[in-house]
Amino acid sequence: MARKNLIEVSAAESAAPDTATPMTATRPLAGFVAPTVRSTPIGGITKTLGSITQKFERAQDIEKQLAEGxxxxxxxxxxxxxxxxxxxxxxxxxxxxxxxxxxxxxxxxxxxxxxxxxxxxxxxxxxxxxxxxxxxxxxxxxxxxxxxxxxxxxxxxxxxxxxxxxxNLSYIERALFAVRLEERSFSRDTIMAALGVDKAALSKMISVVRQIPVELIEAIGAAPEVGRRRWMEFAELAPKSRLKDLLALLSADNCRAMSSDQRFQKAVEIVSRRPDKARAATGAKVWVPSDKSVSVTLKTTAKKATVTLEASNGPRFAEWIADNLGDLYEAFRKSEKETTGD
CATH class of the missing domain: 3.90.1530.10 (Conserved hypothetical protein from pyrococcus furiosus pfu- 392566-001, ParB domain)
Structure with a gap:
């Protein structure tokens, strides 16, 4: 059957599926100046016989409307x-x-x-x-x-x-976007146009990401409150030799529950430690129950052990432990005797 009346000016057509309506906003989309909208209103799409033909007609009609305005x-x-x-x-x-x-x-x-x-x-x-x-x-x-x-x-x-x-993009997201574009062989001019920055600012963005492993950036997250200067300082502190240990710590449940800004600060604290202390921290044990209402982290060194309780039930669980230390210690002593015979 011949196609006919693909675009009809009819009030009844305004309720048809996949409705297309002319844009009246003056804000240009994507940097393109909107063409002058034709004075003739554009309506919906008439149905044709057969589902395959109908889909084709509707696609053709959308293309025609878009070409006109x-x-x-x-x-x-x-x-x-x-x-x-x-x-x-x-x-x-x-x-x-x-x-x-x-x-x-x-x-x-x-x-x-x-x-x-x-x-x-x-x-x-x-x-x-x-x-x-x-x-x-x-x-x-x-x-x-x-x-x-x-x-x-x-x-x-x-x-x-x-x-x-x-x-609504953070500094590190924009910098990572720039590097990804460069890796896909987009020109610097295109990248500068996309980000709205000059050559010097773009070079600094790319430099930041080049100095920090991408997997570490992804583990930290967007960190919207952190700007270029702090990321650069972090890049100087974060030795790549300790990347695996740092990623393991940031992937722990207690860190994943943090905001990305908090994870950034946690990462800074970790890489700012002296190497011997940082190595000791990598041996931390983390326990989280199935409901994830509390996170218990145990860090041990040759002379001391530190237990940290976090998440919503952390403070109450800590109080309960304090109230039951006598029973817990007796249970510990009994376990020691069964293990060592002393």
Missing amino acids: QTIVELDPAIVDGSFISDRLGIDAAELAELVEQIKSHGQQVPILVRPHPQDKGRYQVAYGHRRLAAVRQLGTKVRAVIRELSDDQLVVSQGQENNART
């Missing part, structure tokens, strides 16, 4: 993939929960920017809006998006500029 469409999050290059060290669970509630209450006010997936036809790839996409996925609704044909360079510039505008 900057248009917001609704996409199934299941067909939207993340950027080919990460700019974050994870998404903070508390911030994501807050964003979910905002979208649930007020709707998704700002669309994400995607491009047709370069390798997987019928799918899309995010330029920016990863947190909004994650929130919408949790809500089980469609995601509002602008689709643009973007080269790899245009995508990373859009990705970086949006994050700069929102100022």
Whole structure:
């Protein structure tokens, strides 16, 4: 059957699935100036016979609308993939929960920017809006998006500029993003445009990451309160020969429960110790119950042992131990006699 009336101007069509609506916001998306929107309103998509034909017609119609003006469409999050290059060290669970509630209450006010997936036809790839996409996925609704044909360079510039505008990436996340772009052979000009920095600032960013093993940065996390100077000082303190021990300590449950800023400070404290003390600390034993309500860390040296109790039940558990030291010591003595015969 011949295609007809692909784009109809009709009030009834406004309720059709995958609705596309013209953008009225004056804020340019991804640094691109929005083209003048045609005076003729663009409606929905008429149905055709057969599910395969219908999908084809709808895809063709979206392409036509986008070619005529900057248009917001609704996409199934299941067909939207993340950027080919990460700019974050994870998404903070508390911030994501807050964003979910905002979208649930007020709707998704700002669309994400995607491009047709370069390798997987019928799918899309995010330029920016990863947190909004994650929130919408949790809500089980469609995601509002602008689709643009973007080269790899245009995508990373859009990705970086949006994050700069929102100022929600930490210094080390931006520096790591710069290094990842450089490792993918993007030019320094493209990287500077993406991050909104000059050549000197970019060189310092790359220098920081080059001096600190990436796995250590990832173990610490975004550390939003920590700037370039403190990361540089940390780089000078952190010998690569002790990387394995440092990663083991930062991976312990009591450290994972900390914020990334607290983990950074913990890492600084560890690498600031004298080598003999640092080596002794690496022998620490950690015990955590299944409910993770308390974390017990035992550190021993030739002359003393230190027990640290952390997490929500740590203080109460410490008080209970203090109140029952007599019984605990008797149990210890009994165990010693059974083991040694003394």
